[in-house]
Amino acid sequence: MNAICRSNFNLSYTAFPSLLFQVFLAHNNWTTMSRRVNTARRFADSGSLPFMGSLHPKSRPSPLLSIGLVVVGALLIIGYIYRGSGGRSGDIAALNRLDGGVSCTLEVQKIIPILKKTYGDSMRKVLHVGPDTCSVISQLLKEEDTEAWGVEPYELDDVDGNCKSLVHKGTVRVADIKFPLPYRAKSFSLVIVSDALDYLSPKYLNTTVPELARVAADGLVLLSGQPGQQRVKVAELSKFGRPAKRRSSTWWIRFFIRTGFHENESAAKKFEQAAAKNSYESTCQVFHLKPSH
Known part of the structure; x- marks a missing residue:
């Protein structure tokens, strides 16, 4: 796991917070869009807005997308903590930075x-x-x-x-x-x-x-x-x-x-x-x- 994290998520300390923020921001945007689409459909179904159905896609975003974003965020955190080389030296350095x-x-x-x-x-x-x-x-x-x-x-x-x-x-x-x-x-x-x-x-x-x-x-x-x-x-x-x-x-x-x-x-x-x-x-x-x- 350490090797995967180091090879796939070898991030600088300054880049990591920005990237992690973008991941969760994307997750929030998708959640907000999903809620808006659902609200629009309820109006359309009730007949209040007859043309609303043609303005929004009928397919809802897959819940797998939200799960995937959360998993990516978790992997980025693991990669940040275990960043470095030399086996346990990376762990010691990470623990020292955090504490x-x-x-x-x-x-x-x-x-x-x-x-x-x-x-x-x-x-x-x-x-x-x-x-x-x-x-x-x-x-x-x-x-x-x-x-x-x-x-x-x-x-x-x-x-x-x-x-x-x-x-x-x-x-x-x-x-x-x-x-x-x-x-x-x-x-x-x-x-x-x-x-x-x-x-x-x-x-x-x-x-x-x-x-x-x-x-x-x-x-x-x-x-x-x-x-x-x-x-x-x-x-x-x-x-x-x-x-x-x-x-x-x-x-x-x-x-x-x-x-x-x-x-x-x-x-x-x-x-x-x-x-x-x-x-x-x-x-x-x-x-x-x-x-x-």
Whole structure:
């Protein structure tokens, strides 16, 4: 269904409302015309207007037309919601637009060039952890001299052929990050995490963050939502098991100190400079940490 909607109704955001309005306007016009014709016929049948029958067609518009217009309108709505490519990434983007929420995984895709300038050679072997990791990995693999792997913390569903291929090759794995990752220590030069830690309680954060740092050789980049940001509650409960906990930067800093992590000040400064040069302002909190080893 997603593929049909994307291929047949790949509309721009500005064109969609106009087209949908025209569909329903046409439906209303047909309904109004039908009522007028019926009224005219009642006058004609009563003999009040002897020539009215010759001025209006005798055939009534088929009710199938109204049904068809309603079906087309429904399909346009579905096509608008599922517009986009990359399997579930289109769904996440649509949900964010409708609810005003923010996806830090989408932010990762935007800041890849900035991360390249920040970490340089440390971007040669990257692990991304977070929902819709297939989209992130696909973009990372397009970068020159960059190898990338991904961990999807939640179930994969409605994925496209590219994501299925990445899973089949073992490039992307589905793994519960509350347990040890299936990688050896220092397997990756850089580990990037997005939209994953906000759904963990402090109990699991105490074990998960050190585990993420264990497999990172040069650095750890964590993206977390800002306090006050809203997400789609139904999607959260069905997908992640609990709503996201938006923690402040002060909370995270205290957590890092308590668990023995230190900020990578050099990387943080380079990231800020590169972001300013690209006129980029992040909608998520970005933390740069040194490996614990």
